[in-house]
Amino acid sequence: MERLVQTLVDAVSVGSLYALTALGIGLIFGVMRLINFAHGELITIAAYTLLALFGQPIPVMLFGAIAVAIVLALLTERVAFRPLRNADPTTLLISSFAVSFFLQKLLILVVGSRLKGLDFLPELGRQIEFAGIRLQMLQIVTILVSIVIVTALTWFLQATRLGLHMRAAAEDFRMARVLGVRANNVIAMAFALSGILAAAVSCLIVVQTGVVQPRMGVQLVIIAFVGTVIGGLGSLSGAALGGFLVGAASILLQALLPPDLRAFREAFVFIAVALVLLFRPQGLIPAPGLKERI
Amino acid sequence: MSGAVRGRVRAAEMLPRLWPLVALAAVIVVIALAASFAPAVLQRRTTQALINLIAVVGLYVFVGNSGILSFGNVAFMAVGAYVSALLTMKPAAKSVFLPDLPAIIAHAEWPTLPGALAGGVAAALVALVVGWPLMRLSGVSASIATFAILVVAYVVFGNWTTVTGGQNSLMGLPPYVDLWTAVAWAVAAMVIAFAYQETRSALLLRASREDEAAAQATGVNVVLHRLIAFVISAFLSGIAGVLLGHFLGIVRVENFYLDLTFLIVAMLIIGGRGSLTGAVAGAVVIAVLTELLREIEIGFQVGKTTIAAPAGVGDVILALIMLLIILFRPQGIAGGRELTWPFGRT
Numbered sequence: 001m002e003r004l005v006q007t008l009v010d011a012v013s014v015g016s017l018y019a020l021t022a023l024g025i026g027l028i029f030g031v032m033r034l035i036n037f038a039h040g041e042l043i044t045i046a047a048y049t050l051l052a053l054f055g056q057p058i059p060v061m062l063f064g065a066i067a068v069a070i071v072l073a074l075l076t077e078r079v080a081f082r083p084l085r086n087a088d089p090t091t092l093l094i095s096s097f098a099v100s101f102f103l104q105k106l107l108i109l110v111v112g113s114r115l116k117g118l119d120f121l122p123e124l125g126r127q128i129e130f131a132g133i134r135l136q137m138l139q140i141v142t143i144l145v146s147i148v149i150v151t152a153l154t155w156f157l158q159a160t161r162l163g164l165h166m167r168a169a170a171e172d173f174r175m176a177r178v179l180g181v182r183a184n185n186v187i188a189m190a191f192a193l194s195g196i197l198a199a200a201v202s203c204l205i206v207v208q209t210g211v212v213q214p215r216m217g218v219q220l221v222i223i224a225f226v227g228t229v230i231g232g233l234g235s236l237s238g239a240a241l242g243g244f245l246v247g248a249a250s251i252l253l254q255a256l257l258p259p260d261l262r263a264f265r266e267a268f269v270f271i272a273v274a275l276v277l278l279f280r281p282q283g284l285i286p287a288p289g290l291k292e293r294i
Numbered sequence: 295m296s297g298a299v300r301g302r303v304r305a306a307e308m309l310p311r312l313w314p315l316v317a318l319a320a321v322i323v324v325i326a327l328a329a330s331f332a333p334a335v336l337q338r339r340t341t342q343a344l345i346n347l348i349a350v351v352g353l354y355v356f357v358g359n360s361g362i363l364s365f366g367n368v369a370f371m372a373v374g375a376y377v378s379a380l381l382t383m384k385p386a387a388k389s390v391f392l393p394d395l396p397a398i399i400a401h402a403e404w405p406t407l408p409g410a411l412a413g414g415v416a417a418a419l420v421a422l423v424v425g426w427p428l429m430r431l432s433g434v435s436a437s438i439a440t441f442a443i444l445v446v447a448y449v450v451f452g453n454w455t456t457v458t459g460g461q462n463s464l465m466g467l468p469p470y471v472d473l474w475t476a477v478a479w480a481v482a483a484m485v486i487a488f489a490y491q492e493t494r495s496a497l498l499l500r501a502s503r504e505d506e507a508a509a510q511a512t513g514v515n516v517v518l519h520r521l522i523a524f525v526i527s528a529f530l531s532g533i534a535g536v537l538l539g540h541f542l543g544i545v546r547v548e549n550f551y552l553d554l555t556f557l558i559v560a561m562l563i564i565g566g567r568g569s570l571t572g573a574v575a576g577a578v579v580i581a582v583l584t585e586l587l588r589e590i591e592i593g594f595q596v597g598k599t600t601i602a603a604p605a606g607v608g609d610v611i612l613a614l615i616m617l618l619i620i621l622f623r624p625q626g627i628a629g630g631r632e633l634t635w636p637f638g639r640t
Contacts (some may be wrong), residue, residue, distance in 0.1 A: 035434050083621055089434045090363050094563055095620045101556050102613035109606045218552065222445055225438045233435055263453035270442045277439065278427040 002133050007255045013139035015248030016146035017204055021224035022243025023153065024197035026236050030170035030287075031190045032085070033234075034092040035225065037100035038076050040217030042069045042198035043205070045103065047212040048111065050203065051118050058121065066199040072103075073195035074188060085183075100218070107214045115213035120206045142204050149200060150240065153193070157236075162189055170234070170287075223247070223266075230276045232283025241284060246273070310635035315488040317633050318574045319481050322347070325578070326477040337473050343581035344476035345537045347574060348483045349554075350561045352530030354573035355487050356523045357562060359496050361503030362433065365555055366424075366440035369447030370528040371535030372550035373420050374413035376451060376458055378536040379467045379545050382409035387466035394456040406470050410536045417532025418525045425528075429520040432506060444555060452547040461547065469543040479537060483530050487570055490526055495519050560616045566626025575627045583615075584608060 021039070028036045046065040053061045080099045084092055124138040157163035162185065168176040169186045177183055201220065206212060224243050231242025246269055253265040261268075276284070309316070322344070329340035353367045380388070380395075381404040388400055404412070428439045451458045458464065490496050499519040502509035510516055539545045557580075565576020593602025619626060 033434075035438060080617060080621065084624075087624065090361065090437070091620060091624050093363060093434050093437055094559075095617065097556075097559065098563075098613055098617040098620060101560075102610065102617055105606065105609040105613055109604060109610055215552075222441055226442050229431075229435050229438045264449060266449045267446045270446045273442060274424070274427045274439075277431060281430045281435075283435075 005133050006135065007251070009135055009139050009143075011248040011251040013142040014251045015244040015246075016143050017201060018220070018224050018227055018243040018247030019240045020146055020149060020197050020201050020243070021220050022227040022231065022239040023150070023236065024194040024201070025221070025224055026228050026231075026234075026239030027190045027194050027197075029228065029233055029239075030236060031166060031173070031187050032081065032092065033089045034081060034096060035089070036194070037093075037096040037221065038080075038103060039194060039198060039224075040219075040221035041100050041103035041107075042073055042195055042217065043202045043220060044107065044212075044214060044217035045069070045072055046199040046202035047118070047206050047216060048107065050120055050206055051116060051212050054118060054120070061120070062199075062203060065202060066196055069199040069202070070192050070195035073191040073198070077187060077191045082184075082187075085187075104214055104218065111214070113214055115211045117210060118206055118212050119210060120203070124207050138204075138207055142208075145200060145204065149197065156193075162186070166190060170236075223250075223269075226270065226273055230273050230283055232285045232287055234287030235283070235285045238283050238285035238287065310637075311492075312488075313635045314569075314571055314632035315484060318571060319484055321578070322480055322484075322574070323477060326473055330473060339581075339585065341471065341473050341476045341541060342538075343577065344473075344480045345471070345534055345541060346558065346561065346581065347480050347577035348476075348537065349531055349534035349558045350565070350573045350577040351480075351483045351487050351570070352527050352532075352534055353558055353562050354527075354567065354570060355490060355530060356527035357567050358569065358573065359491060359499045359503065359523050360520050361500075362440075362520070363437045363559070363567075364440040364524075364527070365437065365559065366443030366447075367527065367531040368550050368555045368558065369444045370417035370421060370531035371538065371554070372447050372451055372547070373417040373528075374410075374532030374535035375539035375545045375550065376413075376464070377416040377532075378409040378413035379464050379539050380457070381412055382406055382468055382540075383464075383466055391459055391462070391464060391466070392456065399457075406468060406540070410533060410540075413536035414529045414532040417535070418529040421525045421528030422521070425521045425524040429517050429524060444551070448547060448551050451550070458545075458547070464545040465543065467540050467543050467545065469540055471537050471541040476537060476541075479533060483533065484570065484574070486526065486530060487573075490523070491570065495522050499523055557612075560612055562626075563616055564619050564626055566628035566630055568625055568630030569628050569632045571632045572626050572628030572630070579627065580612065584612075587611060 021043070025036055025039050028034050028039070046069040049065045049068040050061050053064045056064075076099050080095050081092065084095055124141055126137045127134045128137050128140070157167055165176065165181040165186050166189060168179070169181055169183070173183070205216065205220065223246055227243035227246040228239045229242070230245070231238030231240070249272065250265050250269050253268050254262055257265060257268070326340065326344070329337050332340070349367070349371060353364060356362070356364050356367070380399050381402050383403075385401050385403055388395060392400075424443055428436060428443075431439050453460055496519075498509065498514045499516075502514055502516040502519065506516060535550070538549075561576040561580045562573055563576070564580060565574065566572025587603075587608035590603045591605055591608060593600040623629070
């Protein structure tokens with residue numbers, strides 16, 4: 001019983017982490033039709049900011065990581081994506097691939113490719129006892145943080161003017177502009193939000209692993225990408241659901257597979273993904289208005 | 295029209311039509327001839343550049359004709375490399391590194407050419423199986439799905455210890471790949487890519503690249519033609535992987551992951567993903583540039599001090615060039631066009 005609950009909580013917490021990552025990617029895709037590879041570098045560089053600020057008070061570290069991720073997100077938008085706003089999605093994809101590798105290689109050039117230990121918020125590693133079941137504090141915190149962020153994001157999209165603009169832009173960008181939605185504001189906001197999401201994921205993953213290295217973001221983002229695709233590209237709830245399922249499935253497989261097959265769990269997850277796509281090529285929650293009108 | 299006349303008209307039309315292939319193959323052979331007089335180190339680097347070229351041409355067959363960017367072709371290179379390694383390595387070497395191999399593979403000691411072909415065919419078969427569900431996706435969804443192929447291959451090869459040695463390197467591959475082997479395969483790859491893009495299937499696929507809905511409306515089976523391109527592309531990538539393995543004499547799963555993917559994709563984008571000329575141009579230009587950057591990283595003497603760029607600066611510059619190309623010349627150096635017949639109208 002205890003084992004089962006622990007595994008489930010673990011699956012939910014890892015799933016939430018991937019859901020947050022997939023949301024950051026989904027937000028940008030919604031307004032720009034851009035698959036943002038560089039989202040991984042936002043996560044990585046936020047983690048290195050934590051490393052650089054180590055020893056400062058915790059709020060300073062958190063604020064620093066969020067600020068750096070937002071600035072970097074806005075900067076990549078301005079330099080690499082704004083000039084391509086009218087280009088086809090594949091061109092945008094290539095651009096973000098180039099930005100991602102540029103940032104990653106630059107980081108390796110500056111700080112080296114070795115992983116570095118970072119003992120951030122070690123108190124979250126403690127076990128707590130809850131109704132007779134021992135759980136890791138971090139998992140609870142991850143789930144709570146994810147719930148708070150998703151609630152705040154939903155509130156922002158549903159109840160604020162800018163959120164309404166963003167939803168309108170996601171549905172039909174040209175029509176929204178005709179009706180007075182400011183493209184630059186909406187896109188900048190989406191990038192800023194994705195920066196915040198990246199920083200949140202970054203902090204949680206650093207606490208969990210205790211290390212930073214230049215490839216950490218890429219690994220997360222590749223899996224989150226697949227989550228957004230099975231969720232249905234262009235749909236935010238789809239992104240969150242897809243990310244969550246992929247993350248949770250990998251933990252459940254880790255627990256359920258026989259030991260000598262455990263190393264292959266990602267392969268099993270992706271095979272499951274291929275099967276989902278075979279039956280629902282548009283994803284689990286297809287986005288309305290994504291199919292181009294002719 | 296009588297047969298003889300038709301034959302003559304054909305011959306006159308043939309050369310201009312084949313010109314991109316003939317010209318590009320000639321360039322490669324000339325480069326190789328020049329390299330064959332160079333020191334051994336430069337010869338080896340030229341060989342490696344030619345292997346990259348085959349990989350870029352392989353990637354181009356799918357990306358150029360379908361318009362879908364693939365991140366998965368390096369996985370097919372890995373398939374080719376491992377299959378050829380397992381079939382051609384000496385049984386004694388295999389019994390050291392991979393004691394638990396199934397007997398039929400453990401005792402195999404194929405000649406190199408059948409081994410290479412088996413590697414390419416294995417890659418093509420894998421592409422056939424995984425492409426069947428994935429080619430139903432379009433645009434960027436399909437691109438992301440090809441990324442999944444790369445990750446799955448990396449996970450499987452990195453952990454399937456009884457067959458691939460897992461994280462350990464597979465050593466002792468017959469190192470038969472020299473300059474002229476690479477030249478022969480490079481020319482063969484260009485012939486296959488060019489012959490394919492002249493077929494009806496490739497033409498239909500390019501129609502779907504330009505306008506998928508219109509192509510479907512005129513009865514083009516987009517999924518089928520995508521799958522054909524994907525399988526041919528995987529075969530060529532598999533061959534490139536075979537050659538890389540037998541060039542280095544060693545297969546490591548780490549060599550077939552993100553860095554190689556980045557290099558091959560960057561070469562294709564910089565050269566121009568819309569034409570064979572672009573694929574070859576990208577591979578050649580980046581090879582030359584990498585060579586120059588390597589010299590700068592080693593450093594040069596100014597008076598008594600050595601000025602050297604920090605190691606790794608080459609990768610940063612490559613990424614930057616790729617970004618600049620996509621921003622300012624999205625169709626790459628070749629601009630989506632093939633070389634044209636320079637000797638008057640046809």
